Amino acid sequence: MDNILSNTYRVPFLDLRVRDTSLKNELLQAVDRVLTHGRILLGPEVEQFETRIAELSQRRYAVGVNSGTDALYFALRALEIGAGDEVITTSLSWIATANAINLCGARPVFVDITEDLTINAELIEAAITSRTKAILPVHFTGRLCDITRIAQIADEHGLYLIEDAAPSFGASYNGSKAGSFGHLGAFSMNPMKLLNAYGEAGAVVTDDEELRDRLVSLRYAGTVNKEDCHFPSPNGRIDTIQAAMMLVGLGRLDDKVSRRRANAKFYDEALGEAVICPKEPEGYFNVYYTYTIIAERRDDLKQHLEAKGIETKVQHPILMPYHTAYRDLPKPNIPVAEDLVQRILCIPAHEDLGTDEAEYVAASIREFYGV
Numbered sequence: 001m002d003n004i005l006s007n008t009y010r011v012p013f014l015d016l017r018v019r020d021t022s023l024k025n026e027l028l029q030a031v032d033r034v035l036t037h038g039r040i041l042l043g044p045e046v047e048q049f050e051t052r053i054a055e056l057s058q059r060r061y062a063v064g065v066n067s068g069t070d071a072l073y074f075a076l077r078a079l080e081i082g083a084g085d086e087v088i089t090t091s092l093s094w095i096a097t098a099n100a101i102n103l104c105g106a107r108p109v110f111v112d113i114t115e116d117l118t119i120n121a122e123l124i125e126a127a128i129t130s131r132t133k134a135i136l137p138v139h140f141t142g143r144l145c146d147i148t149r150i151a152q153i154a155d156e157h158g159l160y161l162i163e164d165a166a167p168s169f170g171a172s173y174n175g176s177k178a179g180s181f182g183h184l185g186a187f188s189m190n191p192m193k194l195l196n197a198y199g200e201a202g203a204v205v206t207d208d209e210e211l212r213d214r215l216v217s218l219r220y221a222g223t224v225n226k227e228d229c230h231f232p233s234p235n236g237r238i239d240t241i242q243a244a245m246m247l248v249g250l251g252r253l254d255d256k257v258s259r260r261r262a263n264a265k266f267y268d269e270a271l272g273e274a275v276i277c278p279k280e281p282e283g284y285f286n287v288y289y290t291y292t293i294i295a296e297r298r299d300d301l302k303q304h305l306e307a308k309g310i311e312t313k314v315q316h317p318i319l320m321p322y323h324t325a326y327r328d329l330p331k332p333n334i335p336v337a338e339d340l341v342q343r344i345l346c347i348p349a350h351e352d353l354g355t356d357e358a359e360y361v362a363a364s365i366r367e368f369y370g371v
């Protein structure tokens with residue numbers, strides 16, 4: 001039996017099986033269409049997908065790539081960021097954020113976070129040096145960071161702004177979508193994301209035609225007209241089959257977001273006395289990629305929930321600068337991240353969570369704290 005089928009949790013964190021038969025049929029039909037027309041590499045569905053992603057993220061162009069990591073890497077390469085450059089980023093993210101900077105030859109400079117789990121915009125200016133080329137904030141957990149303030153800082157200092165919007169497709173601030181603020185925005189569509197492939201996928205968005213052209217080259221060995229290599233680069237093209245399946249997923253995205261938001265609202269009310277719940281300040285629209293609580297005695301709570309058959313996750317237990325690969329960099333000053341990383345916990349809040357399951361999770365958390 002494979003891992004997912006042998007998942008014995010009463011409330012799993014996420015279930016990647018496609019159990020909705022109408023969705024399954026639509027997905028299979030989408031795959032069938034690709035197999036039938038045979039344009040497997042950069043087929044027509046890729047262009048349709050890119051058009052939709054650009055529209056939905058309020059940009060002129062989208063370029064489909066093989067993963068969110070590729071999206072970030074190609075975005076940095078498109079801006080010619082490389083050896084000797086510094087890129088300011090957050091301390092708490094999936095390590096792909098730092099890796100993309102490192103893989104370009106540049107150095108990540110890690111800045112502390114706030115209680116919303118995103119980079120503290122007010123600490124960015126102190127981290128700028130003559131080598132700084134870009135700011136790369138992350139819209140973590142499905143909500144935007146303090147992006148307008150960060151865009152203002154980037155502008156004032158002549159820096160590029162790249163949004164790591166990997167988990168936040170569809171999120172917005174004052175009606176402006178994740179990915180629409182920077183020179184470039186990067187998304188992941190891996191299977192855990194709300195807009196998910198059934199394998200790996202990602203996209204980069206921009207309004208700049210020249211950057212779009214460079215991204216198209218970069219995703220295919222750095223070639224121009226698919227022939228002559230101008231800048232050595234890996235093969236990071238998006239799969240046509242994945243694009244076709246995501247076109248199906250796009251039709252159901254709003255419904256997924258609404259269901260996650262309803263779960264979040266329930267938890268906000270049920271858990272407010274027990275833990276710190278994610279905030280959604282005025283103007284923010286959170287898609288709740290994760291519902292991340294800040295909890296005292298987090299490890300004991302996690303164990304208590306585990307014993308009750310509730311699967312939870314810590315995203316992410318190791319702060320980016322403390323991964324082995326980055327330990328030789330100057331020690332960052334990140335006390336808030338160091339504190340919060342001990343207290344964050346993602347609880348099940350996905351779109352298929354039943355009301356009884358959400359009530360069970362909330363009751364189990366309240367029981368732990370005796371409230």
Ligand SMILES: Cc1ncc(COP(=O)(O)O)c(C=O)c1O
Pocket residue numbers: 067068069070093094096097138140164166167187188189190200201202
């Ligand atoms: C914030 C962030 N950045 C980048 C990535 C990398 O995306 P991918 O897994 O598609 O390479 C992820 C993936 O989860 C992420 O959460």
